Amino acid sequence: MEEGRFEKSSFYLLLDQYIVSISSRRGNISDKTIDFETREKRKEARTETRSILQFYKEEVNKENLNRKRNWAYSNLSGMDFRGMDLRGTNLEGCNLKNTIFVAAKMNDTNLRRANLEGANMSCADLGEAFLNKTNLKETDFSYANISRANLTNSYVENANFTGARLDRTLLDGIHKFTQEQFDSINDETKTQVRTPEHIHLTVIKNKH
16 A cells, blocks of 8 residues: 555444444433533434444445445444445444334344344345344334344344245244234245244235
């Protein structure tokens, strides 16, 4: 690399590291035990995190679609990744509570041990994603593609799988899954789902 020239790949790597660092300072701003200064710093960290991700969405995402980001253990709760290309991104252990992933491309994304409680993943492509040991309580997977993804040992209480594709999806050891959740998945993939022993799939007749 020429002296004084900064490669884009190095810039993106530093930006990834900064996201992890700044997001960890967000904290809970509604905590009444913290002082004014701490609360303001947390608000500032939230704003800065949101600004960086917006930059990713508008600029970086266009140039570097195949670059794998490492945002492991970041606090990205409530952020908006709508329609973003996050294929191969490392989001292991992240706080993604109430985060928006509508129509996002998330093939081969690592979401192991992440907190996705209340996240909106409707119409997202999660093919071959890793969601094992993940908190998926009240996560919205409606009409998402979760084919060949790994959800083993995940907590899925009240998760919405309406119309979702689960072709060859691994569901061994999942917790708080009900018959009703299975009955609402995409009919075309029901015969291919690897289910826990106590769940039985029934094909719903096409209403059209």
